[in-house]
Amino acid sequence: MTNYLEFEKPLAEIEGKAEELRALARKNQEMDVEKAAAALDKKAGDMLRDIYKDLSPWRKCQVARHPDRPHCKDYIEALFTEYTPLAGDRNFADDHAIMGGLARLNGQPVMVIGHEKGNDTKTRIERNFGMARPEGYRKAIRLMDLAHRFGIPVVTLVDTPGAYPGKGAEERGQSEAIARATEKCLQIGVPLVAVIIGEGGSGGAVAFATANRIAMLEHSVYSVISPEGCASILWKDAEKMREAAEALRLTAQDLTKLGVIDKIIPEPVGGAQRHRKETITAVGKAIEAMLKDLSGKKPDALIKDRRQKFLDMGTKVLAA
Known part of the structure; x- marks a missing residue:
């Protein structure tokens, strides 16, 4: 249905x-x-x-949040073989909002990490709707360290409204964990590619998407804050989310012009939620192309490329 x-x-x-x-x-x-x-x-x-x-930016937000869009688990099951999940941050707990482990993409070993929202009431509660706690980001740091040690490329699949803002998460150092995960992305000497498959919300997304190459599905969104949150802060009225969505420049098309992302992955007519298999295949091809583009680069060159990418963001627009 x-x-x-x-x-x-x-x-x-x-x-x-x-x-x-x-x-x-x-x-x-x-x-x-x-x-x-x-x-x-x-x-x-x-x-x-x-x-x-x-589609207007607000409608793209609605499409990006559609419950029937393929989620991280769907991509891992369809695209990767020999997936071996790795759990826990070796400090506090295993955060089910974050999936990650060793796998193969067309025979190539990779470390795949992503946000998982769940697909029904039970799994959405278990996965906390894709909103990670500090232990989720610390798990991601551990997996990126492991990939760096063994020279394995990292693939991240981003789909989160943002990091979990609960009291316990803040007490356990949520902002510090996000900052450390972002820092770790900049430090590892292996290829790091990210795909925004749905929502790329706030620092919770940046912590996984500080990558050499960033791709977005055509109707996904990526922003510093949700339109509702932005409207509540600026206008004290969450109902102004349409105006906020316009102002945030959160669409893949806007972010390409700003130099924030590198590639838009087209979605079939009607969105990924209507054509799951075709969308997953397209994402797989995009990941392969990005990894191929980075193959053969030395660790120092990869780190320099990644850092320079983020230093250069927005400079073309300012120059124009």
Whole structure:
């Protein structure tokens, strides 16, 4: 069953009518409804293309948060072989919001790390909706250290509303853990590539995306704060999230112009949530291409490349 977003309601009505006609035909074999249903299908297809042709930043936020989009676990299961999960930060606990472990991508050993939101009520609670605690970032640091020691490339899959802001997380050093994870990204002498697969929220995303190469799915978002949080701070009104989304420049298209990301991965018409397999395949190809681009570079060159990338962000825009 398709989960329709608010702006897709007209589409839901048309597709619902087509299904109703076909349901009637299944009950009464003498009814010939295929021509009428096909016409509705065409109308729905045209409407879907029109809707997704020019999504506003706020609508892209809604698509990026769609519960049916592929999550980190889906990508790991589909793209990587011999995945061996590694748990815990060797200090406090294992944070289920963060997945990570050794795996192979087309035979190449990699360390894959990502945020996992969960796909139903039970797993979303278990994964804390992809909002990591300090132990999650410390686990990621441990895995990046391991990858550095053995010369294994790191692949990160970013999909989080932001780091968990709870009292316990703050008491255990949330901001310090995020800063250390970001620092570790800049220190490791192996290729580091990141893909924003849904939401890239705040420092919780930066801690995984301080990479040599950063790609974003076409309808994903990446920002310093959520539109609702921004609206609450600037206008004292969370309902101004549409204006905030415009101002934050959080779309893949805006971030490419600003030099924040390197590559946009196109999504099929209707978004990743409607075409999961095709989207996962496209992400796999993008990861392979980014790793190939970095292969053969020496550790010092990789570190220098990564640091310079972040020092250069925004300079082209300012120069223009």
